[in-house]
Structure formats: C-alpha cells, structure tokens
Amino acid sequence: MENNFMSRQYSHFNLSRRSLFKFGAGAIGTGVLTAGLSSSLLAAEKKAPVEDDITPDKALQELLEGNERFVKAKRRNPHQTRSRLVEVAKGQKPFASVLGCADSRVPSEIVFDQGLGDLFVCRVAGNIATREEIGSLEFGSLVLGAKVIMVVGHERCGAVDAAIKGAQVPGQIGSLLEAIKPSVESSKEQSGDKLENACKANVLAQIEKLKSSSVLSELIKAEKLKIVGGYYDLDTGRISLVS
Structure with a gap:
C-alpha cells in the first residue's frame, strides 16, 4: 500500500x-x-499550480513581502481555501524552500504569510543542514522547482545557546549541538551579543553546507536558484537577511 x-x-x-x-x-x-x-x-x-517563470529574485521578494505583511498584521492568508486544497492535491510546485528551526514560535507559512503548496519546509532544531535536510532541499529545488532556499535562524535559539554553554544532554540531542559548535567557535571573537552572533554565524555555516551540494550548486550556476539566510526576531516577527 x-x-x-x-x-x-x-x-x-x-x-x-x-x-x-x-x-x-x-x-x-x-x-x-x-x-x-x-x-x-x-x-x-x-501542470503545476505555480507559474514556472518565477525568478529566484522574485521568489525572495515574495517571501520578504509576506513577512512584512505578517509584521504589520496585514496578513492575506493566501492559498488557504478549499479550492487551493483541491488544486495542490493534484501536484505541488512550491516557489520557495525554508530550512528553519523546529522552534514552535517560528512557523514558516505563518511568518511568511503563505499557504498550501507555496513553501517546501524542512525544520530541525538549530536549523542545521544534515545530509537528510540537504537531500530534501535538493529534491525541493531540482524536482519541485523551488527558486530560493532561505535558512532561517532565530533570536534566542535554545539549541545554539546550549552549544555555547557546552550543555551535557541525553540521547541524540548532542548531535545537534556538535553541528552548531563550529559556528560558536567562529563567532566567539565578535563584539556584541554572543548568542545572536552565534545564531547568525550558524545560519551562514548552513548556507555554505547547502552550497557544497553538487545539485544545488549547479542550479545556482544556472541562475535557477538562490540560497540566502534570514534571522527571525521573536519579539517583532521580522525576518532580516543575514550576510
């Protein structure tokens, strides 16, 4: 079955x-x-439910405009009707992918004001690019046609904070912290808030992991894909680009 x-x-x-x-x-x-x-x-x-000719820049603009609506409490709640449900049941063509943290306060479709079939979302604590996440995002871009991948970290991330503190954790939680530790090390000499610096460094590190994918790098070279970083402010709901 x-x-x-x-x-x-x-x-x-x-x-x-x-x-x-x-x-x-x-x-x-x-x-x-x-x-x-x-x-x-x-x-x-x-036939896909989303136009094929959307560019990576246009896809990124759509994400940022959706977040701006969310911040200003002017959400349109697009593509959330019964007819949209029926439409995307026949096939999906998300215009963007998101690699985000599993944190319950950062639901991608809500903070980007999108709906059914719009986003291809991978979520894991610490928004780290594991082999499985990379494979999923390769699929989302190569097969489904997503034009932009945004790695979204967020303010006061518990996984990054635990990595900074060297927390002793049970089970498989430690694997997440190990993946984040290089970003903690690379950002420790920066001035300013240590946790925020590490969160943003972690976003950039995951972007580099994604760009090391032969599949994604070929799409970038062909100008069919853009990979960017975002940082979510828990207090305002705004996502700012990280570079």
Whole structure:
C-alpha cells in the first residue's frame, strides 16, 4: 500500500526529460537521479499550480513581502481555501524552500504569510543542514522547482545557546549541538551579543553546507536558484537577511 501511495505522489511531480537534459548531464552524473526518480517520474507532465517563470529574485521578494505583511498584521492568508486544497492535491510546485528551526514560535507559512503548496519546509532544531535536510532541499529545488532556499535562524535559539554553554544532554540531542559548535567557535571573537552572533554565524555555516551540494550548486550556476539566510526576531516577527 505504501509503495502505491508513493508512486501516485511521484506521478504528480513536474519533471520532464527535457527539463532534466536542460539542467545538464553533469547533474545526472553525480547520481541525482536515484531510485526515487523513476521512469514514470521522468515522463510526468502534470501542470503545476505555480507559474514556472518565477525568478529566484522574485521568489525572495515574495517571501520578504509576506513577512512584512505578517509584521504589520496585514496578513492575506493566501492559498488557504478549499479550492487551493483541491488544486495542490493534484501536484505541488512550491516557489520557495525554508530550512528553519523546529522552534514552535517560528512557523514558516505563518511568518511568511503563505499557504498550501507555496513553501517546501524542512525544520530541525538549530536549523542545521544534515545530509537528510540537504537531500530534501535538493529534491525541493531540482524536482519541485523551488527558486530560493532561505535558512532561517532565530533570536534566542535554545539549541545554539546550549552549544555555547557546552550543555551535557541525553540521547541524540548532542548531535545537534556538535553541528552548531563550529559556528560558536567562529563567532566567539565578535563584539556584541554572543548568542545572536552565534545564531547568525550558524545560519551562514548552513548556507555554505547547502552550497557544497553538487545539485544545488549547479542550479545556482544556472541562475535557477538562490540560497540566502534570514534571522527571525521573536519579539517583532521580522525576518532580516543575514550576510
């Protein structure tokens, strides 16, 4: 039953042979087309619910404008109707991806004022780019067509704070802190708030991890993708770009 469900889902992806060849043989040679991208996926030609010609810059602008509406309490709550639900059930074409922290106070669709089928979201404590997160975001850009990836860190992040303090934690929590520690080290000589500096350094570090992906780097070179960083202010709801 699960395999039948997955094959039905894959049949909706808008990934043609022509678009793959246009992307380039180099990407195919790196093993991008794994078992999940079957021949039936390559043949699929379903019309996507979002226009294909949106640029990375336009996608980023859409994210920032949505956040501005959220900050000013002028949310439009787009694409949250029953008709939109039915529309995207046939296939998805998110215009942007978000790698965000699992923190319950930073829900991507709300703070960017987006709706069903608009965002491809990966969330993990500390917004770290694990292999699984990178693979998911490769899929979101190469297969689903997201034009921008924003890594969103946030004010007073508990995972980053724990990494700064060298907290002794049980279970697998320590793996998150280990991934954040290099950013703590790289930012410790900076002036200003230590936690904020480390949070922003962590965002930049995860961006570099994403850019090291052969799949994502090829899309960037082809001007089909942009990867940026954002920092969420818990008190105001505003997301500022990190560079």
